[in-house]
Amino acid sequence: MLRPAPPSAQLTRRTLLASAAGAAALARVSILRADEPTIKVGFPVPLTGPYATEAQDQVRCAELAIAEFNEGGGLGGRRAELLARDDKLNPGEAATRTLELIEKDHADFIVGSLSASVQLAVNNVCKQRNVLYNSISQSDQIDALPDWSPVTFHEALTPHMTAGAVGRYAFSTFGKRVVFLSADYAYGAEMVAGFRAAGAPLGIEVLADLKHPLGTTDFSTLLPRIAALKPDVLCLSNFGRDQQIAVRQATDFGLKRTTRIVIPVMLYTARVAAGPHAYEGVVGGTSYYWGIESSVPSARAFNDRYRRAYGNKVPSDYGALGYAGVRAVLAGAKAAGSTETAKVAAALSGMRYDFYKGPETYRPCDHQAVQSLFIIGSKSKDMANAYDVFEVIATDPADEAALQSCAAEGHAS
Amino acid sequence: MARADLMAAAARHRAALAAAALLVFPLLMPFKAIAVNILVQGLFAVGFNLLYGYLGLLSFGHAALLGSGAYACGIVLVRFGWPWWAALAAGPLGGMAIAAAIGALAIRTRGIYFAMVTLALAQCLYFIAYQATGWTGGENGLRGVNIAAIRLAGLRIDLVDPLHRYYFVAVFVIAALFALSRILASPFGAVMEAVRENEARARACGYDIRTTRWLAFVLSGGFCGLAGALQAIHLGIVPVETLYYTTSGLVVMMTLLGGAGTFFGPFIGAGLFGMLEELVSLWTVHWQLVVGVVFVACVLFFPRGVWGTLLAGRGR
Numbered sequence: 001m002l003r004p005a006p007p008s009a010q011l012t013r014r015t016l017l018a019s020a021a022g023a024a025a026l027a028r029v030s031i032l033r034a035d036e037p038t039i040k041v042g043f044p045v046p047l048t049g050p051y052a053t054e055a056q057d058q059v060r061c062a063e064l065a066i067a068e069f070n071e072g073g074g075l076g077g078r079r080a081e082l083l084a085r086d087d088k089l090n091p092g093e094a095a096t097r098t099l100e101l102i103e104k105d106h107a108d109f110i111v112g113s114l115s116a117s118v119q120l121a122v123n124n125v126c127k128q129r130n131v132l133y134n135s136i137s138q139s140d141q142i143d144a145l146p147d148w149s150p151v152t153f154h155e156a157l158t159p160h161m162t163a164g165a166v167g168r169y170a171f172s173t174f175g176k177r178v179v180f181l182s183a184d185y186a187y188g189a190e191m192v193a194g195f196r197a198a199g200a201p202l203g204i205e206v207l208a209d210l211k212h213p214l215g216t217t218d219f220s221t222l223l224p225r226i227a228a229l230k231p232d233v234l235c236l237s238n239f240g241r242d243q244q245i246a247v248r249q250a251t252d253f254g255l256k257r258t259t260r261i262v263i264p265v266m267l268y269t270a271r272v273a274a275g276p277h278a279y280e281g282v283v284g285g286t287s288y289y290w291g292i293e294s295s296v297p298s299a300r301a302f303n304d305r306y307r308r309a310y311g312n313k314v315p316s317d318y319g320a321l322g323y324a325g326v327r328a329v330l331a332g333a334k335a336a337g338s339t340e341t342a343k344v345a346a347a348l349s350g351m352r353y354d355f356y357k358g359p360e361t362y363r364p365c366d367h368q369a370v371q372s373l374f375i376i377g378s379k380s381k382d383m384a385n386a387y388d389v390f391e392v393i394a395t396d397p398a399d400e401a402a403l404q405s406c407a408a409e410g411h412a413s
Numbered sequence: 414m415a416r417a418d419l420m421a422a423a424a425r426h427r428a429a430l431a432a433a434a435l436l437v438f439p440l441l442m443p444f445k446a447i448a449v450n451i452l453v454q455g456l457f458a459v460g461f462n463l464l465y466g467y468l469g470l471l472s473f474g475h476a477a478l479l480g481s482g483a484y485a486c487g488i489v490l491v492r493f494g495w496p497w498w499a500a501l502a503a504g505p506l507g508g509m510a511i512a513a514a515i516g517a518l519a520i521r522t523r524g525i526y527f528a529m530v531t532l533a534l535a536q537c538l539y540f541i542a543y544q545a546t547g548w549t550g551g552e553n554g555l556r557g558v559n560i561a562a563i564r565l566a567g568l569r570i571d572l573v574d575p576l577h578r579y580y581f582v583a584v585f586v587i588a589a590l591f592a593l594s595r596i597l598a599s600p601f602g603a604v605m606e607a608v609r610e611n612e613a614r615a616r617a618c619g620y621d622i623r624t625t626r627w628l629a630f631v632l633s634g635g636f637c638g639l640a641g642a643l644q645a646i647h648l649g650i651v652p653v654e655t656l657y658y659t660t661s662g663l664v665v666m667m668t669l670l671g672g673a674g675t676f677f678g679p680f681i682g683a684g685l686f687g688m689l690e691e692l693v694s695l696w697t698v699h700w701q702l703v704v705g706v707v708f709v710a711c712v713l714f715f716p717r718g719v720w721g722t723l724l725a726g727r728g729r
Contacts, residue, residue, distance in 0.1 A: 047698045056698075086694050091554050091652035092644075099446035099648075103575040117553045121650045124556045128649055129573055147556060186552040 039080040039339055041066065041326055042101030042110040044122060046089035050240055051114045053269045058136065058322030059084045061315055062111070064305050065327035075333050082326070083107060089114070091121035098125040108339040111155075111325040113137050114318065116186055123152055132341050132348075134329050136321040138162065138265070140190050143366040145410035151345055153367040155325040157287050159187070160404045162264045163194025165373045165396040166285040167235070168202070174260040175232025176204045181222065181246065182237035184211040191237035191264050207231050212238070212246075219246050223253045234259050244270060248278040256281055268316040271378055271389050279378035286374050287321060288357050289390050290314040302356040314387045324355045324369075328362075331355075359398055365406035372398045420727065427676045428594035432587040436580075444691060445575035446647075449582050451680075451687040453644045454667060456586050458679030459593060460636030461664045466674030467597065468629045469609035470523075473661050474531030475637055477515060477538045480656030482508035482638025487558040487651040488548055497560045501585070501642050508638015509631050511538065516630030520623060532658060539656040555651040572646065582643045589639055594676070596632065605629055670711055672718025681720045 043062055045055040059082070066082045074080060083105055087094035094113060101107040102125070109132045113119035116139040123142055126133035127149035134153040140160050141147050171178065178199065182188030192209065199206075207229045210222055226234060234255070236246055243263065250261060266284025293300035302323060306315045315323070329344065331353060336343040345367075352361045360371040376390040383389065396402065406412075423430060435452065442448045457479050464470050485507025490500040519530045542549045549555055563570040563581075572578050596602055604625050607615040616622050645651045654660065663686075671682025689707060694700035715722040 048694075048701065052698070086698060086700075090654055091650060092648055092654060095648040095650055095652075096446050096450055099575070100444055103445055104443060117652065120553050120556050121648070121652060124559070124649045128559050141553060 036078045039075060039078055039109075039330070039333060040101075040105055040107045041080060041082050041329065042098065042105065042107035043082055043084040043112045043322075043326070044087040044094050044097045044101065044110070044118075045084065045112045045322070046114050046118070047084070047086040049089040051089060054267070054316060054318040055114055057269070057316045057319030058112070058114070060310060061306065061319040061321075061323035062326040064302075064309060065323045065330065067309075068305070068327065069330045069334075075330075075337070075339070078339075080330055087113065087118055087122075089118065091117045094118045095121045095125050098122045102126070102129055102131050107131070108333075109134070109329040109344070111136060111322070111329060116141070116190075120147055123147060123149070127151055130341050132329060132332075132344055134325045136318070136325040138187075140404065143368045143404065143409050148366055148409070148411075151341055153328070153345075153348060153362060153369075155328060155369045156321050157371070157373060158368065158404070159190035159264070160194045160197065161373060161402050162285050162287075163191045163235075163237070164198040164402055166262060166264050166283075166375060167195040167198035169375045169394055169396075170233050170235070170260065170262040170283060171199050171202045171204050174262075176202060177207055177230070177232045178204050178235060179207050179226050179229055179231040179233070179259075180209045180235045180237065181219075181226065182209075182211055182235075183214050183216075183239065183242055185214055187239060188237045192235070194264070195235050195237075212242070214242065216242055217245060219249045220253075223250060223255060226250075227253065227255055227258070230258050232259065234261050236261055236263050239265070239267075240270065243267075244274045244278065247274070247282060251278055251280070266376060266378070266390070267318070268389065269318075272386075276378065276380040276383070276389070280380040282378045283393065284376060284378075286317045286376050286390075287371070288315075288317045289374055289376055289392060290387065291390060292357065292374065292392060292395075296358050298354045298356050298358065320356055324357075324360075327355050328353065328369075361398070363400060363403065363406075365411040366409055368403055370398050370400050370403065372396060373402070428587075428591045431590050431677065431680070435583050435587060439576060439579045445579055447687050447691050449575075449579050449647045450644075451684045452579070452582050452586050453640050453647060454664070454687065455680035455683035456589055456643070457637055457640040458664050458667045458671070458683050459590070460633045460640060462668050462673060462675075462679045463593065463596075463636065464629055464633040465665075465668060466678070467602070467609060468605045468626065470520075470626065470630075471528050471665070472519075472531040472630075472633075473528040473658070473665070474515065474519075474533075474535030475633075475664050476656050476658060476660035477531075477535035478508045478512050478634045478637035479641040479644070479660060479664075480538065480542065480651075481511040481634075482641025483645040483651045483655050484542065484549055484555065484641075485638065486642035487555045487645045490560070490645075491555060491557050492548065497563060497646075501639075501646070504642020504645070505635040505638040508634040508636075508641060510634075512631045512634020512637075513627075516627045516634070520626040520630060532661065535656065535661060536658060539653070539658070542653055542656050549651070549653065552653055554653055555645075557649070558645045558651060559649050560646055578647060582647060585639060585643060589636055593636065597676070601625070601628070666708060669718055670708065672721030672724070675718070675720050675724060678718050678720040682718065685719065 045058050047055050066080045070079045085097040087097050110126050111134045113122050114137045119135040132151045136156050138156050140158045180192050261282045263284035290303050293303050332344040332348040333339050336347040350364045358372050360369050373396040374392050375394040377393050439448050461475050482504040486500045486504040489495040489503045515534045522530050560572050570577050604620050667682035667686050668679050672678030693703045
């Protein structure tokens with residue numbers, strides 16, 4: 001395993017001069033801190049590109065977790081530090097960033113990533129070097145063999161959980177005649193599989209399973225077909241701009257008169273960007289919405305911390321995952337009393353915590369965070385302020401039954 | 414010694430000079446993973462330059478050659494459990510096989526049409542890799558291209574160690590550079606330049622233009638395939654983006670930045686690009702703007718590239 005090099009090995013002439021000057025100035029007014037190395041949390045996220053809005057909020061939230069840890073005295077005086085890097089939403093780039101974080105910066109933990117392929121790349125680098133990795137974006141595969149490893153943790157939801165919860169709610173509330181429309185890549189396929197798994201016991205009838213290429217701007221060839229089938233539910237498994245356009249065109253087409261549109265991952269940032277009209281009546285799932293603070297004390301504490309730090313704004317869903325992901329590994333280090341990978345992993349496995357959304361725990365067999373999930377509807381009227389865009393319709397409490405079974409993922413237990 | 418003699422000696426021992434430079438490079442460079450990336454992309458650019466710089470064929474589909482090398486190496490390692498040396502050999506062979514197929518179709522065209530045909534065929538390969546999830550991992554990429562420590566003649570090479578990994582990759586890159594230097598110095602190398610300078614005259618001299626082009630394309634595939642295999646081993650993954658057209662664009666950019674048609678140019682270009690991207694992206698999220706401005710400035714003011722301009726200045 002790679003150990004942090006002694007601080008002297010990392011010094012260059014310039015930093016030496018700068019720190020000497022700084023130390024001379026500080027020595028007069030205060031006692032120097034204990035000369036212990038800081039705990040470094042590497043944080044590769046796509047700061048540029050289509051998910052930049054979400055990623056930048058993840059960094060803001062992760063900084064809150066670091067500050068909170070340091071205010072609480074750190075790990076016996078050892079302070080934590082966040083090393084945010086731009087992975088450019090590219091697995092090769094992310095692997096390089098992670099290599100640099102581990103080899104050059106001697107990061108103790110890696111937290112981050114915002115796409116299935118990127119997190120699998122980062123995970124591969126980390127597990128080969130026995131560095132603990134906590135992923136904060138959706139994937140089923142990271143929990144399953146052969147990708148999973150004893151140092152792999154997954155704070156985010158999985159498509160199986162998300163589509164499962166949204167599907168169970170939608171099929172029992174809106175009806176059982178279903179059409180799937182999904183982006184033709186891994187994300188869409190995994191979501192449809194999740195919907196089908198949730199729908200089978202409810203006896204849903206799949207009228208059509210349609211796919212569209214990534215980056216589609218015109219859905220007018222697909223919408224008449226869907227309208228003619230008159231489904232009760234349209235499951236729309238796409239992301240970002242594709243999602244906005246599909247929802248808007250479906251609205252214009254009058255599809256909402258006969259059909260409810262359901263979106264497994266309804267992004268706070270996308271809804272804010274698209275506006276209330278397009279998303280009117282749309283129901284979806286999310287890992288976090290700031291509005292749960294009325295009933296969840298830890299959410300209020302987290303929101304207040306965010307409001308204080310960032311000009312009274314509220315955190316986004318994916319941003320909150322950055323907070324929880326970083327806070328979890330630091331809590332693990334505190335519980336283990338060490339930053340050693342094996343000890344922290346042992347402390348995290350099975351750990352019960354409530355950081356921002358109610359009780360959670362890392363399931364021992366695959367280190368997946370068992371957590372609650374919220375079914376939300378988009379608001380189009382009676383909005384209290386600019387941040388008030390969703391209403392929580394139902395809460396799926398943290399329950400291991402919502403997860404894929406350990407055996408299905410290839411784990412022994 | 415006169416300066417002209419020195420230059421001539423440098424040109425004669427260009428591969429040895431490059432080898433020496435690559436061996437001391439990691440000692441100057443704090444970013445070891447970036448250093449390996451620069452090696453790999455430098456070799457990729459060298460393979461591209463063989464075709465563009467020396468034969469004058471602009472390909473926009475070189476991602477296919479890098480990617481097929483990477484996937485060939487990764488797939489035999491992950492799916493069939495071949496030993497590392499066999500997997501590494503599969504890289505250049507895979508690159509050459511795909512190059513032979515693409516080349517056979519593309520060399521019938523020239524100029525912009527050649528660029529378009531190579532681009533189209535490379536995109537076909539991208540979508541095949543995207544769909545063939547069982548082999549390539551599809552959109553999630555191929556994971557687990559991990560090689561444990563290698564024992565070779567009493568030496569233990571631990572590829573997890575950054576310095577070991579650098580020198581492991583450097584050995585193969587240096588071997589490739591010696592091979593390239595030999596090819597360029599051979600009669601075949603002279604024919605390539607003759608075709609670039611004046612195709613009609615080369616044909617009149619009795620050279621088979623089509624075979625020369627095809628062979629150069631296949632050789633280029635070998636170098637790019639090796640680069641792909643080394644990249645797969647370095648990163649431990651093969652992302653499907655390796656085959657995407659942006660990768661083809663990147664290699665054109667690096668080669669032009671460094672200096673097309675020069676021996677060291679592609680490496681200088683890869684190095685400059687890698688360092689620029691790394692340093693600027695640490696400083697601002699708008700790194701693409703800065704890199705773009707530098708590239709535009711280079712094209713406007715140093716059309717021969719950085720190394721090409723230096724050489725031209727010396728030659729005067």
